[in-house]
Amino acid sequence: MMIRAMVIILTLFVAAGSAAAQMDQLPSWNEGPVKKALIDFVSRVTTEGGPEFVVPAERIAVFDNDGTLWAEQPIYFQFQFALDRVKALAPKHPEWKETQPFKALLEGDMSTFAAGGEKALLEIMAVSHAGMTTDEFAETVKEWIATAKHPRFGRRYNEVVYQPMLELLAYLRAKGFKTFIVSGGGVEFMRAWVEPVYGIPPEQVVGSVGKEKFELRNGRPELVKLPAVDFIDDKEGKPVGIQKFIGRLPVFAFGNSDGDQQMLEWTAAGSGARFMGLVHHTDAEREWAYDRASHIGKLDRALDEAMAKGWQVVDMKRDWKQVFPFDK
Amino acid sequence: MMIRAMVIILTLFVAAGSAAAQMDQLPSWNEGPVKKALIDFVSRVTTEGGPEFVVPAERIAVFDNDGTLWAEQPIYFQFQFALDRVKALAPKHPEWKETQPFKALLEGDMSTFAAGGEKALLEIMAVSHAGMTTDEFAETVKEWIATAKHPRFGRRYNEVVYQPMLELLAYLRAKGFKTFIVSGGGVEFMRAWVEPVYGIPPEQVVGSVGKEKFELRNGRPELVKLPAVDFIDDKEGKPVGIQKFIGRLPVFAFGNSDGDQQMLEWTAAGSGARFMGLVHHTDAEREWAYDRASHIGKLDRALDEAMAKGWQVVDMKRDWKQVFPFDK
Numbered sequence: 001m002m003i004r005a006m007v008i009i010l011t012l013f014v015a016a017g018s019a020a021a022q023m024d025q026l027p028s029w030n031e032g033p034v035k036k037a038l039i040d041f042v043s044r045v046t047t048e049g050g051p052e053f054v055v056p057a058e059r060i061a062v063f064d065n066d067g068t069l070w071a072e073q074p075i076y077f078q079f080q081f082a083l084d085r086v087k088a089l090a091p092k093h094p095e096w097k098e099t100q101p102f103k104a105l106l107e108g109d110m111s112t113f114a115a116g117g118e119k120a121l122l123e124i125m126a127v128s129h130a131g132m133t134t135d136e137f138a139e140t141v142k143e144w145i146a147t148a149k150h151p152r153f154g155r156r157y158n159e160v161v162y163q164p165m166l167e168l169l170a171y172l173r174a175k176g177f178k179t180f181i182v183s184g185g186g187v188e189f190m191r192a193w194v195e196p197v198y199g200i201p202p203e204q205v206v207g208s209v210g211k212e213k214f215e216l217r218n219g220r221p222e223l224v225k226l227p228a229v230d231f232i233d234d235k236e237g238k239p240v241g242i243q244k245f246i247g248r249l250p251v252f253a254f255g256n257s258d259g260d261q262q263m264l265e266w267t268a269a270g271s272g273a274r275f276m277g278l279v280h281h282t283d284a285e286r287e288w289a290y291d292r293a294s295h296i297g298k299l300d301r302a303l304d305e306a307m308a309k310g311w312q313v314v315d316m317k318r319d320w321k322q323v324f325p326f327d328k
Numbered sequence: 329m330m331i332r333a334m335v336i337i338l339t340l341f342v343a344a345g346s347a348a349a350q351m352d353q354l355p356s357w358n359e360g361p362v363k364k365a366l367i368d369f370v371s372r373v374t375t376e377g378g379p380e381f382v383v384p385a386e387r388i389a390v391f392d393n394d395g396t397l398w399a400e401q402p403i404y405f406q407f408q409f410a411l412d413r414v415k416a417l418a419p420k421h422p423e424w425k426e427t428q429p430f431k432a433l434l435e436g437d438m439s440t441f442a443a444g445g446e447k448a449l450l451e452i453m454a455v456s457h458a459g460m461t462t463d464e465f466a467e468t469v470k471e472w473i474a475t476a477k478h479p480r481f482g483r484r485y486n487e488v489v490y491q492p493m494l495e496l497l498a499y500l501r502a503k504g505f506k507t508f509i510v511s512g513g514g515v516e517f518m519r520a521w522v523e524p525v526y527g528i529p530p531e532q533v534v535g536s537v538g539k540e541k542f543e544l545r546n547g548r549p550e551l552v553k554l555p556a557v558d559f560i561d562d563k564e565g566k567p568v569g570i571q572k573f574i575g576r577l578p579v580f581a582f583g584n585s586d587g588d589q590q591m592l593e594w595t596a597a598g599s600g601a602r603f604m605g606l607v608h609h610t611d612a613e614r615e616w617a618y619d620r621a622s623h624i625g626k627l628d629r630a631l632d633e634a635m636a637k638g639w640q641v642v643d644m645k646r647d648w649k650q651v652f653p654f655d656k
Binding site (some may be wrong): 047060072134188189190195199204205212214222237240242244245247262265266268269 | 384388515529549572575576594610
């Protein structure tokens with residue numbers, strides 16, 4: 001009787017196991033060439049004894065963030081954070097009412113602000129991203145993420161993330177991949193919120209970096225953020241950032257813009273099986289439609305290279321059954 | 329009968345389990361205050377429901393390399409690599425016979441070389457660590473590690489590592505810690521050999537970084553190492569490196585010199601249980617004895633701070649039963 005019970009339990013376990021194996025792990029992806037290529041790639045590199053098997057330690061997957069994991073319209077979300085910080089700090093800086101680029105920003109005069117070019121942008125980044133300790137900055141970002149709302153969707157910014165990509169991240173990790181962000185965004189801005197959203201820990205976030213200084217403040221060690229750029233993790237900087245922070249060639253890379261082109265080229269340069277993917281924003285109804293002529297997330301030369309080399313291009317409208325977690 | 333056999337098997341498993349639990353995981357450490365403090369710390373932070381429990385994601389342990397995981401006498405091993413490279417490259421550079429600092433090095437005239445100061449050192453580093461692709465550099469290091477022998481021990485340099493620290497790394501990982509190197513050494517020099525020796529993958533190696541440039545060479549993407557320093561991961565640089573590469577405060581840090589003082593201060597600054605340790609080189613017979621007056625691995629102010637604050641100080645002679653894996 002006891003033996004019989006154990007056999008039944010064992011049978012149930014085996015049945016549950018094979019049901020799980022057949023369950024769709026990418027339910028928000030429509031059947032089509034990209035979904036097929038993803039599953040096919042993962043199957044090839046994880047088949048032990050197969051000709052394209054990749055040991056788990058080498059299963060490095062890198063993802064751009066803006067426009068690849070979360071949206072980037074109508075303006076980069078980190079830039080929105082900077083604008084909101086300037087507004088929040090304005091009462092303590094009455095002089096900003098008469099000083100550019102702050103005056104333009106506070107008056108909502110974006111064309112005057114834009115005329116200030118890179119210098120204006122760096123001034124905004126300096127006051128919103130420096131002059132405080134790393135702990136203070138992280139707290140500021142966490143508070144913003146917990147309260148600010150996206151103007152189109154009325155959702156918190158960390159909800160305006162792509163459901164299919166969340167599934168892809170989890171799928172890859174379940175298959176023994178180590179998932180990294182490699183983004184032009186600020187590394188400390190991202191690390192303050194990405195772990196619970198993407199399941200990516202701080203030490204697997206690569207991004208642009210500002211200079212920092214270690215000092216004792218009243219005997220307590222602090223890292224102070226300085227108003228100076230240390231490293232820009234974009235375009236040619238992405239392979240440099242991958243080498244510097246990860247030190248291994250990825251076998252899998254996903255981006256969405258010309259800023260990701262070199263990261264995909266670098267990933268493609270390795271021998272053995274490789275997956276290079278781009279998100280093409282083609283869905284003005286559920287998200288946005290933009291590519292070659294866009295200021296934000298311009299996708300032009302990278303799209304040509306993807307088509308020439310057979311990299312996978314997600315057609316958001318065609319390939320994604322659901323875009324955001326809040327879409328139902 | 330069947331049930332009886334299963335009960336016996338189960339009993340054997342349980343017995344084996346508790347024997348394993350009692351097995352000494354740090355056999356090369358003598359019983360004493362440091363070994364006791366290590367086991368006590370790990371037990372406190374891994375006891376679920378206990379007052380000092382640390383979730384696995386936060387179990388970040390950082391280790392200096394030179395003098396902490398491997399030896400650093402009579403000269404830093406990476407500097408020996410640089411010298412050996414200059415000798416290997418000399419036949420292709422006949423002009424070095426008449427040009428300093430190369431002339432002095434090739435003639436073994438170390439006092440003339442030393443008189444060249446930092447400029448001479450940077451020139452040696454430039455010719456040995458730059459002007460090639462990252463792949464070419466990694467191959468060069470691997471070849472050197474596989475062949476060069478330490479002058480005192482006649483062993484390969486990656487054998488001149490501390491057995492007690494290898495055990496400590498494995499013990500921490502078995503307890504859910506993520507182990508990182510945070511060293512003043514070059515990150516690409518270390519990544520070329522540390523994984524099989526320490527069980528630390530490239531993406532968990534933080535070190536000093538040279539500038540690199542992404543370029544297409546005959547259509548093939550390459551990263552070229554430039555003769556310029558990007559970041560020095562030493563002293564005040566170590567907390568900056570930890571923040572930049574890891575993005576979390578460690579709960580455990582081990583070093584051996586004043587170059588590690590700020591890393592230990594930064595680790596100590598967090599709330600909750602913390603372990604700060606220093607290796608004190610006190611064993612001239614089996615290794616070396618040096619501290620306050622040493623040029624290499626000077627341990628002076630960090631030792632004072634350790635004593636004042638109750639950080640753990642390994643007395644190599646007292647605390648380590650065995651120093652190197654080849655000691656028997």
